[in-house]
Structures are given as structure tokens and as C-alpha cells.
Amino acid sequence: MNISERRKAHPDHWMKAAALRVLAMDAVQAANSGHPGMPMGMADVATVLFEKHLKFDASTPDWADRDRFVLSAGHGSMLLYGLLYLTGYPEMTLEQIKNFRQLGSITAGHPEYGHAPGIETTTGPLGQGISNAVGMAMAEASMAARFGRKVVDHYTYVIAGDGCLMEGISHEAIGLAGRQKLGKLIVFWDNNGISIDGEVSKADVTDQIARFKASGWDTSSIDGHDPEAIDAAITAAKKTRRPTLIACKTHIGYGSPAKQDSAGAHGSPLGAEEIAKVREIYGWSSAAFDIPSEILKTWRTIGSRGLGARAAWEAELSGLSATRRAEFERVVSGAVPKRLSATIKALKKQISEEKPNIATRKSSENALAAINPVMGETIGGSADLTGSNNTLTKDLGTFEPENRKGRYVYYGIREHGMAAAMNGLAVHGGCVPYGGTFLTFSDYARGAMRLSALMGIRVVYVMTHDSIGLGEDGPTHQPVEHLAALRAIPNMHVFRPADAVETAEAWELALTMQNAPSVLSLTRQNLPTLRTEHKANNLSARGAYVMAEAEGKRQAILLATGSEVEIAMQAREMLQAEGIGTRVVSMPCWELFEAQDEAWRKKILPAGPVRVAIEAGLRFGWDKWLSGERGQDRKAGFIGMEGFGASGPAPELYKHFGITPEATVDKVKALL
């Protein structure tokens, strides 16, 4: 069917979809930057979805039980902005559309979570959206099990492109969704056969339908420009108990005489002349950004279509018992339970009394054993390292199709997919995700971890085996640069606790910071309890603090994190025995220390004494704390790694690489 036939066959639908298409063309043209081809190709699917299926109410974008819509092919951002504007999301004004991709607008080049209601997650890096959506569908299933289908019962829809499906992360997401039988996850594949380099077939011949089927999905294939076929496919997909892929055969840059079906429609403006031709083909006579009032009105009616359903839902919510409603509202708001603080304090007190000699990964498990019963919204898991990451506590139960009340996810060997699913769990709301792998394999998850930080969401990465202290597995498994690489990510809080008390404090901070992700960097090897005197205050909250004060004249300050604080304490003993007054500063979280006022930082790291930092990683980044903020005259040194690790028993490695109290003492004395 050509466009003129399509216009005749479904005139009302055509004009609604055309509104999306011209907005995309016009905005990209005005910005002289952007991607018109994808919105032009997927406008029919989006129109039918929003008109006939998506449960939403534009006047109340934060309705907890709304369907989620994820534009995984985030470069087609104008499709989303167009939908939000046309359906009447209050913040998405025409002015914003006109300022597409301009500094200060909410209509960024790619959809940015937090810029405007209706942007459910940040997309653009390919494959992330579809993987977030898996987490959202998991969150829905979990919350429905916890609060009942009367208040939680919604779908998650995704538009994904060839790029999303070629990225490795999609394999992890699809596998996880298939195993979890996420029947309320529905993915539209924009099967236009074109990527930036030209025909997709230049790089890929994968039969996507067969591939999704192989991972336990239902599938269908439709003409992505046929509104009836789209409607029927969605209706069918909503009924199945498995996730569904709807392959939509579309034309990128649909209707552009010069650019349809070519890479030229992908990432550049069509040009004024071409746009004029397309307008004519579309039967669209209004000027740029001018949506005829009757078409806008129809779209606005779609935007308010969910009003009744929302009111009914609110009544259902009111029907819950006061306790359950309060709990629902608490977890949706993201607030931690009041009991959390007391729970952590009690745990800390117990640790200070019992003084265990355990790995911080074990301390983390102990903290979780206290936290998980108090916070019903935690959803734990591991990328197939449960026994090593110590992420499973008893009574969590396995999250699986047969047990949606379970709160522990066997993510499989899928670090990137896990991280992205956790992002989805977090942005969905009502869930606080944490998940484990080895610190080294943060490399595999980094694409999604960066988005946790950029979105400013509460995801907790439990990263164990955090140094050469893991021993025999060798350099492929031993992080050396990873602390630096993670600390470098803005808004990422990297905790490297020194003992069981600091681990409990790190957990408390990670859970209470609603606007930032955290990494907990934890040891495989045992560590003594250093915080043997109980303090109710969370000393880690200021990022760094004095673990042991110098006796006599303060000549040296040892800065250390995690497992190396023990070494600093031993070095301090030896230095003090020689009459060298030595302070030990534990720095469990650089980012929090940085956030303190200068007075605190100066109090902890006063000018004068020599400084030696000790960390079983690279020096990279440490000079900031060694040189001081104003380049004061200071002699400073570093005890740590200078390159990759080696395979061998951990104690031998520490000696081999010179990360010892003796080496620390020597360094201090050489500097004095």
C-alpha cells in the first residue's frame, strides 16, 4: 500500500500519526541536528499504542500504575517529545519542542530521565532501554505480588531498533525476560533494515524472530504502518504469559522521496525542500510546528483517556488498609522505613562488641540480613556469583514466575543486563535493587552503571573481590584500575569500607541516598574489626574521618580505604613505636568527603604532616588527596599497585607488590 492508499484507508489515524511525523521533521530541521527517520517510521505504531492501549493520564504523569513506555531507540527522541506534547503533558510545551536540542530545554538530543514527566528512563546508548524495561516489568510483577493486582497491574512497552537488538546487552535482557516469563513486557522492533552504515545486512543477518523465540518469547510480525495490524498485534501480545516481540516492518523516513529507506534519513535533517515535499505527500498543509486544532484536540482527548481509570485506581488504593496504603506510598516515594536507622545502629553496636574477623563481603551479607527484613522493597541478586558476592539472605525467596513475592534474582552471567535491569527496577519505583559481581567485571556493566549515575537513581552495586586480595584467579579477575574508573563517574558513590562497621554504614548511606547510585567495593579476604568502639553516628557519612589519632606530635597522616586501613593501622603502631606521631584516616567514600565543607576536609587532612595513601589499586586519582587542594608544600607517597596483578595466594601477592605495613613505614620515614 502506498501512502496515498493508506491515507484513504485510515484518514483519522493518518493525520494523527502525521502530526508526530511533521513535528519530528520540523524540530530536527530547526535544531539542524537530530534523527527524523525513526519517528517518521514508527509514528503509526506509537499512535495506535497511545490511542488504544497505553494506560496513562497526561495530567498525572506520576500515576504509579501507569503503563510504562520506553523509547529504547532514544535517538528518535522527537517521537517521544511529540507524543508528550500532543497528549498534553503539562511540561512538554510547544516552546520546548521548538527548542529541541538547545541548551536549557527539556527536549535534549536523547531523552533524559528527570527532564520531564513521561520520560521514563534515559535512552540513547543503544540496548539500554529494552534492558531497563525488563527491570520495569520485573518491578511491576514484584509490586503486584506485594500489593495486589488491584493497585499494580500495568504493561511495559518498548520501541527498539536494530541497534538495540545488535548490542550484546539485548541478549542478556532478552534471556532474562524469557526466563522470567515477563508476559506484560511488549517490545516493538522497528524493523526498517537501516542503520547508520547503510543496510543492516552489511553487518547482521540474524533472524530476530527466531532469536527471540529461542529465548522463550512470543513473537509476531506485522506491517508497521497498518493501524489495524498494530492494534491486533498489541491486543494479542497483552494476552500471553510470555514477553512478546512485535516485529514491525517499517520504512525509515517514511514518505520522504529522497531519503526513505536510506541511512540518509537516520541522523540528519531532511532539508527544507524535502520537508515541503513530504508535507505534500502527507496531505499536511500547516506551517512548521503548527498542529491544526482539530488534530491537537483529538490527541488531547487521547491524553485524558486514562482519567477515569486513574480515578478508579485511586479508589482502589484508598481501599487498602491504612498500613498497606502507607507502605505502598512509602515505597513509591522512595523513602526508607523509619526503622532502618535503628536497625543499622543496633547492628553496628553488635559488631563493635563481637569484633568479628570477616571479609567485608560477609559483613555486607550480615548488613543485608538486618536490612532486608526491614525493607520489603529491596530486590537483590547476583550475576551468577551468589555465594561469592554474599548477596542472598535467608527468607528473601527466589523471584521467578512461580514466586513473584521472591526478592532474589538469579540474573545469570549477565553483568550488563543486570545493571540495566536494576536501573529499570529503580526508575519504575517501589523497588530498591542491589546486585553483585566481582569488582573487575564492573567493566562489563559500565554502560548501564554510567546511566545509573546520570539518571541519579538509587542502585546499589555489590562489587566483591575488590583487589589482588582475591588471590589465585589472577590479573583478569583482580581489579587495579577499577576504583579509579568508578570514582571518575560523576555522581557515583564508591564505598570501600574497612571493616564490618563501615560496611553497615555504607549500606545505610547507599540506601538513604535516593539520588545517586553506589558501589560497595568489598573484600574476599578476612579483615579485623577496627571500629571496636561503638558510635551511633554514621562516621562514613562525611566520607573520611580519623580512625586513629597521632600520639605526640603529628608527623604523618596515613590515608587508606578498605582492606588497607588495617595495614595503615599496623604501620601506625610501628611508627608510633619509633616516636613518629601518625594519624590514620579512613576514607570509605571520596565523593562524600568531597561534598563536605573545606573546614571538615582541612580538619581531617591538615597541612603539615607527610601524607601516605595506601590502597591495593593504582595511584590514579589519589594525588588529589596527597597534594592538597591548594598545592601546599607537602611530601607525599603512595603504597599500592603500579600495574596489573598476578596469580598467587593473596598474602604472597601483598608482599610481592609491596603493600605492607613495613613498606608504609619505610615510605613515611623516607619522606620525613
Added chain:
Amino acid sequence: MNISERRKAHPDHWMKAAALRVLAMDAVQAANSGHPGMPMGMADVATVLFEKHLKFDASTPDWADRDRFVLSAGHGSMLLYGLLYLTGYPEMTLEQIKNFRQLGSITAGHPEYGHAPGIETTTGPLGQGISNAVGMAMAEASMAARFGRKVVDHYTYVIAGDGCLMEGISHEAIGLAGRQKLGKLIVFWDNNGISIDGEVSKADVTDQIARFKASGWDTSSIDGHDPEAIDAAITAAKKTRRPTLIACKTHIGYGSPAKQDSAGAHGSPLGAEEIAKVREIYGWSSAAFDIPSEILKTWRTIGSRGLGARAAWEAELSGLSATRRAEFERVVSGAVPKRLSATIKALKKQISEEKPNIATRKSSENALAAINPVMGETIGGSADLTGSNNTLTKDLGTFEPENRKGRYVYYGIREHGMAAAMNGLAVHGGCVPYGGTFLTFSDYARGAMRLSALMGIRVVYVMTHDSIGLGEDGPTHQPVEHLAALRAIPNMHVFRPADAVETAEAWELALTMQNAPSVLSLTRQNLPTLRTEHKANNLSARGAYVMAEAEGKRQAILLATGSEVEIAMQAREMLQAEGIGTRVVSMPCWELFEAQDEAWRKKILPAGPVRVAIEAGLRFGWDKWLSGERGQDRKAGFIGMEGFGASGPAPELYKHFGITPEATVDKVKALL
């Protein structure tokens, strides 16, 4: 068939395979660390492969036309070490086997490239080996096209586990191999149904056979303990024109009464008592590490099986013309052609004369246009950003099944798979791979990039759009922490050239350093030529140098990289106009600067003047150069980013984030 029946059915095979099994059990037990289950499960496959199919000669491990064997499931390293020892690779002595996982041994926890001949690539991080193998098979196809099937004609075999196949990178590798119809790539899937967390089905229900078929592979399914079935499957796989997956149903920890078919066999010693029981079941009576002489002899015969074939191959090589043989030997040795140096010099001279105002991504294309005709071994490509990364030069031709002489790979939207394939191309030898994506998406490729660095191999990452200078695509696409994160990787050389001359110099350095990978961080936006005076010497080779000297008393030093050197030069002009003597130091490569002697570093960065660094990224890591190596009293500042970027036109972003000559001048004056 139970074990006793298997022993009867194939007694000779059984004992050969048993030798591998007991060596694995014994070595893991002695180390009290390691993974016995996988070698015990895959010993039959490995035995048949080495005995009947693998083309190799243990006495000449570097035979260029040997088949490649990749243990993608690297935790089963004892399988590989056992094979190398039994077949008689000279360096793999029994002493080394006994020192498995000990400091200083070549038998690391996971196979480390460079530790011993026969270890074709470093594996352990799951999914990497199978993805490297795709690159190796590409290298074979490319070299065969360049030098003829008489001297290049070999297979690439892989053993991959469930973990490898669950990782996203495997999707990228499989898709690439399927598209490229790599018929000489044969993958054995160790289908034992067990991962660390227990049954694979807890996390995954993917039908792997269907999945590989969907990506264009041939497949077969066999009993992985039946030597005849294994032999037949390999024979069949060698004949097809598509890559083949052989799904081998095996038992992890085969023969262990207590641990077979359980996660308990995966990553821990079996224990002395259990080992004794297994020995009895195997019919193996010798002591630990004692291989009966007749069995060792049989294995050594296997190790020398390829001697004749190798001699014949050497005769074929001698039959090539002297020029072609020299070229073959040169590319296999990794030496660059003598003409390269003159080519780069001529290009630099031309640039200094023409003074183009172009983006460094374009300068990189120009450099490649000069290099590619001179170096027939370069294999370029991009992860679907060819026109943006400027990685394609004319006459390269597309590498595809129909044109193996082509040297440009359409990798598809597969950054991680591309990086891992490049690792495979590099370790195979005879190819120098380079590949492009946006700098931000180094996050996606990081797992493989780290291995380039750990292995110390020549892979060139062409990373364009290297700052907020990319503009409207916004923070998801704007790297801010990536320079820091990449510089943090040991042995990774990060080049951020300031103009076309430095870009040419960076390419020369990246290509001549055989033992390290490089990142070329390149701009989207145009930059002026700063090196307008031609110098034959490669000034970038020392990492940092004086781009412009202070006039009058040297009061300030501006340190900058890439696009910000222009800003430094402008700031210098303004400062000099106010009588403030200002030196500009361009630092195209920190790692090379670090490798210089202290005298050079002091010459470039003398004590005294204030220092201000300018880079459109985070300060993270810069304090090293700002504070000086000995904590001299120095006032220092930084002009750059403090967090994530924003969507908008690039010039506005530079102003918005205060990365301007004016801000630099203000900072210098405030410090003075």
C-alpha cells in the same frame, strides 16, 4: 553409558582423556584453588580434537599456519595446561603444572597470553575467548586472501561454557561470525547445564542451538563423552561454509561420585578423599602428577603429529617469491614497513604547509589514507559509525565472504564484540586492527579493551566525538570521565592529539608500539593546525612537549590536550598581551610522558610557574601533573568539566561550562 562401559568401549581414548582429568584434579588440589569440573567434563572433546584434528606441532608453537585453540571458558585453565604439558610444549613442564596458580609460575589461575606458547589469548572474563576467536578466524581468512591458501589454511577451535554464551558479548561475536560466514570457526559448547549458582535453568532457558541457527551458524548436538561422535562432528564441521556450534552434552566433574553434575565441581578442589574415589572409577592408579610413561608417550606422539605438515608448510613458504615471503614474515613478526616513517613525515610536512582547519577525526582519516596503502596488514572498521569515525579510506574494500581481500569491517552496533575481535586479529598475527566508535561507548567495549592492555597487543581504538564538543546529542553521548577511565588502565596509551600533525604522530606511535594498545581520542569539531612549523621528529613520542614558549619571565604553564590546546594558545596570547609570560604544553599522551626520565619531565614542567590544565573532561587524574612529582609548592588550577554535559550546540556548551580562553586567563591571574 556409564564410565565403566565407556572405559571398555574406548580404552585407549579413555586413558588419554583420564590423564587430562587427573592432572586437573591434582593441580587444583595442590593449589587448593581452581576449577576441576570443566576439564573433567571436556577432556574427551579436547583429546579427540588434539589427537585427530588440531593442526599443531608442539615443538614449534609459533608455526604461523597452526590451528588456533581458544579456551574461552578460561577458568578451566588446567585443561589447556594439561594439553600443553602432555603434548610436549617445551615450556610447559610438570614443575609448572605442580605450581599451578602460584606466584611466578606460567600456569596462572586463568590462561595468560604471553605466559607460555600455546596460550593463544588471555581468557577468564567470560565471553572474551569466543569473541577473540571470531577475530582469529577473520585474520585467517584475510591472510589466506593476501598470501594464498598454500601458506594460510587453518581452523580456529573454541571451547565455550554456558557463561560465555550468556554474556552479551557472545551475541555480538556470534552475529558477526554468522554474517561473515566464518566457516573455519568451530565452537564446542560445554553444555553441562551447571553454573556457579547451580542449574543454568535458574537463570536461562535459551535454546542455544536455535539461537546460533538464527545467526547463520551450522549446529550439531553430540554426547560430549563419546569420542566417535566428537570425531564425526568435527569432521562434519570442517566441511561447512558457515561457522559451526557443536553442542556437547557433558557432565561437569565427570566421574566424581559426590560432585558430578553439581556446582560443587565448578570452582573448588574435590578433596583428597573424593579424588581417590575418582581415580578408582577412572582406573587410574598412579600417584598425583604421575603420568604413566606409555600414556605420556602416546600424548607426545600426538604433540609431534604435525611435524610433517609443518615441514611441508615451510616448503610452501619457501616457494613464495622472495618479496612475498619477506612480506609474510614481516607482517607475522609485527614489524611495520620501513616506508611508514617517511610516509608520516611527508604527511606532517604537507599538513604544516597547508594548515587545514579540520576535526582530528578527519585528520585521522587523512593519516589512514596515507598509512593503509603502505601497510597491507591494517584491518579497519567501525561499530556502525563509519562516516562519523572517519575510519574508512578509499580502496580498502569491504571484508566480507565474497571479498576476503577487503580490509574494512562493518562490525555492526557491537562495540564490545568489535574490540574482542580486534584482540583476536592482533594475537593471531599478520593483521593490525583498528576500529571506531564514539569515545563514550568505550564503556561498552571496556571488558575487551582491558584485555588488549593486559595482553600487551597492538590494537588501535579510534574514539571520536571525544567531549562536549559533539554538541546536541547530549550527556549520554558526551564523554567526561572516559579519558580518566581509559588512562587508568595500565599499558593503555591514550592519545588526544591537538591538531592534524599530532594526529599523524599519534598514528605512527600507535602502529609502532607492538606491545600496547592505543586509544585515539578525536574531535567531532574542527581545529586549527597548531604545528605550522614542520619537524621531522615525532614530538608526541615523549608524551608532552612545549607547544609555545613563554615570552619574558615564565609565570604560567598551561597544560592541555586535544581540542583544548587551541584554547590554551588563545589564552596564552591574552596573557602575554598583559605581560604574563606563559608556556603552553601539549600533552598528547600521558603514558609516554610518564615513561620519560625525570629530566625531561622537569624540563617540560619546571617548578615555579603556576600551572593550569585545560581539558574538556573531568579533573580526575590531572592533579598528578598539577601538583608535581614531589609536592613542590605550586599554585594550580583546572579548566574543564565538573560533571555530566548537556544537549546543545558545541560552542554554547563550551561557554556554558566555562572552558574558554577567558576563563583560563582569569584562573591564571587569580593564582598569580
